[in-house]
Amino acid sequence: MQEVSQASLARLYQRFRALDKNKKGYLCRVDLQQIGALAVNPLGDRIIDSFFPEGSHIVDFPGFARVLAHFRPVEEEDTRVRDAKEPEPLNSRMNKLRFAFQLYDLDRDGKISWDEMLQVLRLMVGVQVTEEQLESITDRTVQEADEDGDGAVSFLEFVKSLEKMNIEQKMSIRILK
Template sequence: MGTASSMLTQYDIEEVQQHCNHLFSQQEIVCLYQRFCQLDRNAKGFISSDEFLSIPEFVMNPISQRLVKMVDGLNFKDFVAFLSAFSTKASAHQKIELIFKVYDSDHNGKVSFKDILEVLKDLSGSFMSDEQREEVLSQVLKEAGYSKDCYLTLDDFNKVLGQSGVKMDVEVPID
């Protein structure tokens, strides 16, 4: 795919489609490529965390700093693969896997009470005290059959969230 300023070939589009499990149409991939090129201001072939933070909607997200760690330095193919979890065609499992990665910030395959508490703090900000967050989280875990001392795996996330009908869809605007 060369540099970000080069054009996509049909082969490139098909390769990206395969990389993202065909969750985006060819037209959507072309539109995503145009957006990628806009974000890749220096045409270096990847998007830096600073470039991601130039997206107002991204910066406004309370967990943007966690997401930046996941997306910093992505090339176009990996950029589309990351976004594929937000596709309307993505499975609940794919969406839950991304959510799990947000919580599993140390990438050890386990999410602790502390990990969840940190995300909850990002999401709730100053609206809740640390004690309120701990109390709420302890109660939610208890109701789901977990204790404060256990670690949650991706399978646990699937078990708990898979029944809730996870909604995190973003449609790619087609020009």
């Protein structure tokens, strides 16, 4: 497993405490909205939602660190062979893809429906594209990824459609800066 240095963990804890303006020992949605990288990300609200397990409105430091671990850049020089018994690092390609898939799969049914894809694309392109163009892009995106013809994108289809993308580096947020 990729080790996080004590210094990095200490800096992350300092960042957590800086976001916790009222020294509550936990963060809420408003606290997380202060993170610049999330504020400018079109999926920022969905990423913020991922900090809060169902029904929860607060996140403690371990939960904060666990979610952010998905966004930790992958060290390219880390070529060690991982023990099969070791859990896969949260910032591995597959875990980054699982996390990204959940940002699209709002109803958590294991598939990205046409409507869910449209919602995400609408967030990502904003007002530069007409609704008709957006629906056309959604049609094409779902069609290209949907190999079994069920009109939705499964996790495996999602993974396959992104196989050429450098997700390890593109899905990184430098939280400590």
